[in-house]
Amino acid sequence: MKKKIVDNGFCTLCGACEAACPVGALQVDSEKVNRLHECSEDLDLCPICYELCPHSEALLLRTLKFVSDSPVKNEALGYYRKIVLAQAVDPKLREQSRGGAVVTSLLTYGVEKKIFDSAIVSKAEVDNPTKPQASVALVPDDILSAVGSKFFPSSVAKAYGSAVYGYGKSKIAFVGVPCHVLALRKMEAWQHKIGNNLAITLGLFCFGSFSMLPLLDYLEKNYRVKPSEIKQMRLSSKFVVQTDKEVLKIPISEIEGHILPSCRTCTDFTNELADISVGSAYPLEDWSTVIIRTKAGEDFFYDAVENGVINTWVIQQEPMVYERVVRAAMEKRKAALAEAKKMEETYGYLPVLMLRETDALVKVKVEDIMTRNVKTVSQSMTISELLELMVKQHHIGYPVIDDEGKPVGMITLEEASQVDKEQRNNVSVKQVVHKKPVFVHPGETALDAFKKMSKHEIGRVLVVDPANPRQILGMITKTDLMHILIAQ
Ligand SMILES: Cc1cc2nc3c(=O)[nH]c(=O)nc-3n(C[C@H](O)[C@H](O)[C@H](O)COP(=O)(O)OP(=O)(O)OC[C@H]3O[C@@H](n4cnc5c(N)ncnc54)[C@H](O)[C@@H]3O)c2cc1C
Ligand code: SF4
Ligand code: SF4
Ligand code: SF4
Numbered sequence: 472m473k474k475k476i477v478d479n480g481f482c483t484l485c486g487a488c489e490a491a492c493p494v495g496a497l498q499v500d501s502e503k504v505n506r507l508h509e510c511s512e513d514l515d516l517c518p519i520c521y522e523l524c525p526h527s528e529a530l531l532l533r534t535l536k537f538v539s540d541s542p543v544k545n546e547a548l549g550y551y552r553k554i555v556l557a558q559a560v561d562p563k564l565r566e567q568s569r570g571g572a573v574v575t576s577l578l579t580y581g582v583e584k585k586i587f588d589s590a591i592v593s594k595a596e597v598d599n600p601t602k603p604q605a606s607v608a609l610v611p612d613d614i615l616s617a618v619g620s621k622f623f624p625s626s627v628a629k630a631y632g633s634a635v636y637g638y639g640k641s642k643i644a645f646v647g648v649p650c651h652v653l654a655l656r657k658m659e660a661w662q663h664k665i666g667n668n669l670a671i672t673l674g675l676f677c678f679g680s681f682s683m684l685p686l687l688d689y690l691e692k693n694y695r696v697k698p699s700e701i702k703q704m705r706l707s708s709k710f711v712v713q714t715d716k717e718v719l720k721i722p723i724s725e726i727e728g729h730i731l732p733s734c735r736t737c738t739d740f741t742n743e744l745a746d747i748s749v750g751s752a753y754p755l756e757d758w759s760t761v762i763i764r765t766k767a768g769e770d771f772f773y774d775a776v777e778n779g780v781i782n783t784w785v786i787q788q789e790p791m792v793y794e795r796v797v798r799a800a801m802e803k804r805k806a807a808l809a810e811a812k813k814m815e816e817t818y819g820y821l822p823v824l825m826l827r828e829t830d831a832l833v834k835v836k837v838e839d840i841m842t843r844n845v846k847t848v849s850q851s852m853t854i855s856e857l858l859e860l861m862v863k864q865h866h867i868g869y870p871v872i873d874d875e876g877k878p879v880g881m882i883t884l885e886e887a888s889q890v891d892k893e894q895r896n897n898v899s900v901k902q903v904v905h906k907k908p909v910f911v912h913p914g915e916t917a918l919d920a921f922k923k924m925s926k927h928e929i930g931r932v933l934v935v936d937p938a939n940p941r942q943i944l945g946m947i948t949k950t951d952l953m954h955i956l957i958a959q
Contacts, residue, residue, distance in 0.1 A: 472488060472520045472521040472524055472527070473504075473506070475521070475527070476521075476524055476526050476527065477503075477504050479732075480731075480732040480733075481526040481732060481733045482503075482504055482524075482526070482733070483525070483526070483624050483650050483680060483731055483733050483734075484499055484501065484502075484503075484504075484624040484625075484626055485499075485525060485624070485625075485626060485627060485628040485629070485647075485650060485651050485654050486499040486605070486626035486627070486628045486629020486630070486632070487520075487523050487524060487525065487628035487629075487654035487655070487657070487658065488504065488519075488520035488523065488524055489504075489626075489628075489629050489632065490628050490629050490631055490632025490633075490635075490658075490665065491519050491520060491523045491632070491658060491663055491665070492510070492519060492520055493517070493519065494510055495507065496508055496509075496510035497520065499626050499629050501602070501624075501626070501683070502684075519661075519663070522657065522661060523654060523657045523658055523661060523663065524654070524657075525650040525651070525653040525654040525657065526650070526733055529657070530657045530660045530661060532956050533660040534653060534656040534657055534659075534660050534744055535550075535744070535953065536660070537656055537659070537660075537744055537765065538550040538551075538743065538744055538764045538765060539954065541764055541765065543865050544948075544950040544951070544954065545865060545866075545867060545950070546801075546867055546868070546930050546931070546948050546949060546950050547741075547796075547797045547800040547801050547804070547867050547884070548741050548743070548762060548796070548797065548800055549739075549741060549743030549744075549762075549764070550743070550764055551762045551763060551764045552763050552764060552765070552766070552768075552769050553762075553763045553769065554760070554761070554762045554763070554786050554793070554865075555761050555763070555783045555784065555785065555786055556571075556752050556755065556758045556759070556760060556761070556783065556784040556785070556786050556789060556792065557571055557573045557749075557758065557759055557761045557776075557781050557782065557783045557784070558571035558572070558573065558757055558758045558759060558781070558782050558784075559571060559572035559573060559575065559576035559780070559781065559782075560576070560779060560780060560781065560782055561576070562757075564576060564615075564618065565757040566757075567618045567619065568618045568619050569619060569703070569705050569757075570619075570620075570751055570752075570757065570758075570759050571749075571752065571757060571758045571759030572618060572757075572759075573749050573759040573761060573781060574646055574673050574675070574749050574759075575614055575615060575617070575618045576775065576780050576781055577673060577747070577771070577772070577775055577780070577781070578590045578592070578608070578614045578644055578646070578673070579611045579614050579615065579780075580775045580778065580780045581644055581670075581671070581771065581775075582608070582609075582610065582611055582614060582644075583611060584778075586642075586670070586771065586774075587642040587643060587644040587670040587671065588609075588640050588641065588642045588643070589607050589608060589609050589634050589638060589640040589642075589643050589644070590607075590608040590613075590614055590643070590644040590645070590646065591605065591606075591607060591608070591627050591630045591631050591634060591643060591644070591645045591646060591647070592605075592606060592608045592613065592614055592617035592646055593605050593606075593617055593621055593625040593627060593646070594606055594613075594616050594617040595616075595617075595619070595621060598699065599698055599699065599701075600701060600702055600703065601621055601622070601623065601683075601687075601698065601701050601703075601704055602621065602623055602683065603621035603623055603624075603625035604625075605625045605626045605627045605629060605630035606630055607630055607633055607634040607637075607638055607640070609638070619703065620675070620704075620705070620706070621704070622680060622681050622704050622706070623680060623681055623682075623683040623686075624680050624683070624731070625647070625651075627645065627646070627647045627651050628647075628651060628654045628655060631643060631645055631655065631665070631669075632665060634668070635665045635668050636665075640668060641667075641668045642668070642670040643668050643669055643670055644670055644671045644672075644673065645669060645671070645672045645673070646672075646673045646674075646675065647672070647674065647675065648674070648675050648677035648680065648742070649674060649677050649737065649739035649740075649741075649742045649743065649744070649745075650677075650733070650737065650739075651674075652672050652674045652742055652744050652745045653739075653744055655669055655672060656672075656744045671746050671747070671767060671768065671771060672744070672745045672746050672747075673745060673746070673747050673748075673749060674741075674742025674744070674745025674746075674747070674748040674749070675742060675748075675749060675750065676740055676741050676742060676748065676749070676750025676751070676760075676796075676799075677734075677737075677739075677740065677742070678706075678734075678740065678799065678803060679730040679731065679734035679735075679737070680730070680731050680734060681726070681729045681730060681731070682729050682730070682731055685729050686726060686729040689726065689729060690712060694712070694719055694721075696712060696714055696719070700714045700715065700716075701713070701714055702714055702715065706723075706751070707751070707753055708753070709721060709722060709723065710722075710723050710725075710726055735806075735807065735810045736807045736810050736811045736814065737803070737807055738803065738804045738807045738808065739803075740796075740799055740800040740803040740804070741762055741796065741800050742762075743764075744764075745764060745768075746763075746764060746765045746767050746768030746771070747761060747762070747763050747764065747768040747771070747772055748761070748762040748764065749761050749762075750796065752789070752792045753792070753795055754791065754792075754795075755789065755792060758784065758792075760786070760792060760796055761783075786862065787862050787863055790858050790859060790861075790862045791892075793861075793862045794858060794862075794884060794888045797867055797884050797885075797888075798884065798885055798888055801867075801883075801884075801885050802885075832916065832917040832918035832921055832952060832955060832956070833916055833917075833918045834916075835916065835917040835955050836913070836914060836915070836916060836917070837911050837912065837913050837914070837915045837916065837917060837919070837920055837934055837945075837947060838913035838914065838934070838944075838945075840917060840947060840951050840952075840954070840955060841913070841934045841944070841945030841946060841947050841951070842945055842946050842947070842948075842951065843944070843945050845870060845933070845943050845945060845946045846864065846866065846869060847869060847870045847871070847872045847878070847943065848860070848869045848870075848871055848872075848882065848900055849871070849872060849874075849900070850871055850872075850873060850874075850879065850899065850900050850901035850904070851899055851900070851901065852899065852900045853895065853896055853897070853898065853899055853900075854887050854890045854894075854895040854896075854898045854899070854900065854903065855895040855896045857869075857882065857887050857900055858884070858887055858888065858895065861884050861887075867883055867884040867885075868881060868882065868883040868884070868930065868931055868948075869881070869882055870908055870933055870943060870946065871900055871901075871904050872943075875941070876941065877941040878908045878933055878935070878941065878943055879904070879907075879908070880904035880905070880906055880907060880908060881904070881906045881907075881908050881909075881929065881931065881933075882900055882903065882904045882906075883930070886903055886904075886905070886906075887900075887903060889903075890903060906929065908932075908933045909923050909924075909927050909929060909932045909933070910932065910933050910934070910935045910940065911923060911932050911933070911934055911935075911947065912934065912935065912936075912937045913934055913936075913944060913945075914937075917947070917952055917955055920932050920947045920952065921949075921952055924949060924952075930948055930949050931946055931947065931948040931949070932946070932947055933945075933946055934946060934947065
């Protein structure tokens with residue numbers, strides 16, 4: 472772990488290694504992982520800290536099993552049951568959160584109703600409100616004091632360890648960004664003894680965390696803002712820094728250089744392994760986007776809704792929100808894969824890439840996994856109509872057919888959403904579609920399909936009849952391929 476993760480700068484200080492180490496050899500502080508003693512004296516070849524670290528390739532496919540029985544498989548958003556807009560009923564809470572305050576409301580409700588016995592939250596430090604301090608919340612006041620996002624690393628997995636060992640808690644709600652939730656899912660998949668104490672995971676969307684000292688230093692040098700003067704940081708279309716005297720709106724491109732190295736190759740925006748994922752609903756001010764992934768998450772969420780804690784709203788009525796989330800997720804994934812490729816070429820080091828495990832793909836035929844009854848769109852459909860259809864049907868890409876039903880292209884939400892909002896009623900699919908469809912035949916293997924996707928840098932291929940190439944028999948997406956790997 473030290474050589475591959477810590478020394479390469481990939482550690483995001485979650486503290487899972489400290490919580491899971493059987494001999495207490497590690498201690499994670501707000502800047503680094505400290506080795507307290509040489510563990511090889513106690514144990515030979517112990518794999519625990521490396522395998523449970525969210526930045527190692529170990530156990531990834533096993534962790535997907537926690538969500539993979541959900542009905543929707545979406546290339547951008549992962550597996551889920553429902554996607555809705557939501558907000559805390561209490562307006563004061565929304566004001567404090569500067570978002571929907573869904574996470575705080577759900578946690579408070581769960582602790583009050585004794586659905587769980589504690590929650591892992593990240594409060595703001597008293598002397599430095601931007602610095603998160605991971606802690607074990609036992610009563611609603613502890614949860615309320617953690618409202619709002621802090622954009623620096625938080626050792627939430629370490630706090631989870633303290634909840635089990637220090638407080639004897641056994642039904643813990645956990646809040647974290649995707650790498651935090653991955654660490655906890657790995658504990659469960661590994662069957663680590665503290666993994667059983669997890670009751671529910673609330674995952675935050677995440678574009679990245681910042682390296683604390685360099686960013687604070689940058690703000691002091693360039694904007695003359697001292698760390699102690701910062702009251703809050705927020706993320707909307709700009710990075711917003713609020714002090715007593717002023718509100719700075721800094722373009723995200725300006726501070727991107729201070730994002731942690733791990734975040735550059737991280738493909739998960741919407742927290743794909745959480746029971747419930749929550750992110751902003753930009754441009755709606757005090758709403759959150761909520762993706763409910765598991766049955767446990769669904770039961771808990773709607774229990775809170777029925778008990779008057781949370782308001783919900785249909786996301787299909789706000790296609791701009793859905794579009795923004797899907798685009799952000801696709802852009803993050805694309806950028807991360809490109810960065811990973813660069814790293815492999817430059818350093819010979821490959822960060823996590825799930826579809827590398829291709830053995831299983833050779834054994835499966837395209838016809839056994841393809842989605843039949845493929846939905847297509849016509850070239851004459853407008854971009855507005857297409858985007859509405861995407862939100863309604865939860866698909867983010869469609870084959871485009873000509874008047875005779877022949878496949879002539881593929882169109883994705885990413886491409887459609889690049890059309891100016893004012894123009895979308897007047898621009899047709901035909902004017903936007905650039906990508907030619909890529910075909911496979913039913914008798915080819917899943918690996919053949921994967922190779923074609925990689926070669927053409929696309930997320931889906933069409934299955935056509937070799938005797939009649941204009942007849943679409945089915946479609947395969949990267950998510951379908953992932954599904955095969957999970958099932959092994
Ligand atoms: C580093 C980071 C980056 C993010 N990037 C995006 C983004 O690009 N797009 C987007 O839509 N949303 C992003 N989010 C999520 C967003 O900021 C909100 O947290 C989310 O929408 C939940 O809102 P809420 O009003 O329901 O949360 P609230 O009710 O305000 O609760 C927030 C919860 O977040 C926890 N928390 C705060 N800071 C941290 C932290 N550093 N690590 C772990 N837990 C923390 C607190 O314990 C609290 O319980 C990010 C969050 C973080 C922490
Ligand atoms: S290798 Fe095992 S014993 Fe050593 S620090 Fe990691 S978890 Fe602890
Ligand atoms: S488990 Fe967490 S704290 Fe430990 S090395 Fe990995 S990212 Fe860092
Ligand atoms: S971008 Fe990924 S690695 Fe970085 S903090 Fe967010 S979840 Fe963790």
